[in-house]
Each structure stands twice: as structure tokens, then as C-alpha cells.
Amino acid sequence: MRAQTSNLDNSSIALIAKAINKEGYACIPEFLSRSQLEELREQLSIEAERHEGNYFAYHGDNALAGSPLVALKASPDFQKMLADVYRQAVGNSAPSSEIFPVLRCVQGGSGRRESNCFHFDASLVTALLPIEIPQQGKPNERGDLLLFANRRRVRPSVLLNVLEKALVQNTFTRKLISLGIRLHLLRPQRLRLVPGNLYLFWGYRSLHANEPCNPAYRRATAIFHYGDPHAGSLLTSLILAVNQHRARRASQISDQHAV
Incomplete structure (x- = not known):
């Protein structure tokens, strides 16, 4: 799969990084063609x-x-784009060139348990590719991306990063954040995602989550993580293994509830 990245020169990459720093995110419209998006949707439906x-x-x-x-992950143009965006943010190359892809589908009643899960990503650059986004329903039931952009810096040690994430990424804190949003005490950016566009933001620095969507509709996104500032540490590897296990477990629990 090829995407619309081959025409991104150095000035375009600089504008993307500038937009992320200033607005919290950057958008590349029509990143996928209509036929490419349809191919993804067909596979998603299965x-x-x-x-x-x-x-x-x-x-x-x-x-x-x-x-x-x-x-798409293996595309040289896509790899170069993420590497260049990272370099614009940090001033040097990422410790690892690995791109970690995720396909996430929020649907049915079980999807609500996986919404409002505010977190910081392990990687600096997060590329979010919407595949299906609800267009109907109440404004707070469309699975919008909620973003507290650029709220922290890259931490000097992996231990400090883990401790900070632990303070935020727990059930109690997430419920407090969600309550604060409902009471309008906290005001995150709310992004209405358009399928086929590509959205880039500093996932490591930005607290983010998706709002719940109406169980009658489906919200599906592909996420590409690039540039873990703490790549290579044992603690980072353990956290990645735990997160992957949790993702598999969440899918299994959802399937068991359907039986």
C-alpha cells in the first residue's frame, strides 16, 4: 500500500512539526485513496x-x-516521513527506526470499557489513520479523539516516565479526568476524525483517549507508533509486553461476553 507521502519535502515536514507544536496535531488530508480506504474497510468488516x-x-x-x-508500514516513503518528523521534533534521529502498528476497533457495549482510557504513548510520534468513524449520534458519542496536547516534555529517564504514566494511567485518575470533562472543568481538544486522513501528534507528550461511541456504530483506527525515546531499556520492553497482553486479554473478554 502506497500513501500520499512521496511529495513531502523538508519544508513540508517542518510545517507538520510546527503545526503539532502549535496546534497539538497536524493533518494530511486524503492520505489514502478511496480504493485503499475501501480495501481496509472490507478487511475490517470481516x-x-x-x-x-x-x-x-x-x-x-x-x-x-x-x-x-x-x-503501509513497510513503505519507504512512510518510514522516511515519520523519521523526518521525529528529527524535526528532537533534532536528531530516533534511537530505533521501528514502527509499531496497531489496529483498534471500538464497537458494541464492550467498546465503552476501552474508551476514555487516557494515556501517554511510549513513542514520541503517533500517526493516527481513521478507517471508520461514526457520523451519527450525539456529539459526545461519536468516538472523537480527546487530546491534552504537549503537556509534558520527554523525560530524562525511563523510570521517571513510568512513574508519571502510572499516576495517570489508572482507573481512578481516568474517572476523575472524564468527570472533569463532563463538568467542563477540563477542556481537551476534541478532534472529529475523517476516514482516510492522517493525523500526527506527539503521543509521548500528549494525554489522549477516544470518547465512547454509540454501540450501534463502529469506530476503527490504525495507529503507527514511532520513536520511543527510551528504546532498548528492559523496563520499556516489559511495559510493551504487558500492554500487548492486555490488548489480547481485552479482545478475549469481549468475545467471551458475546457467547
């Missing part, structure tokens, strides 16, 4: 039916084997 209308997420190349998303 997987959604296999999970009987419940939440699921696939993490990494092995779980996504055969998906056009793996082909």
Missing part, C-alpha cells in the same frame, strides 16, 4: 464479524499479518 460486534485490537506485525497496514 474481523468485526469474527469478533461478533465486540471490541478488538491487534498489536504488531504478527497480529496484522496480511493486512495492508503492514504494507
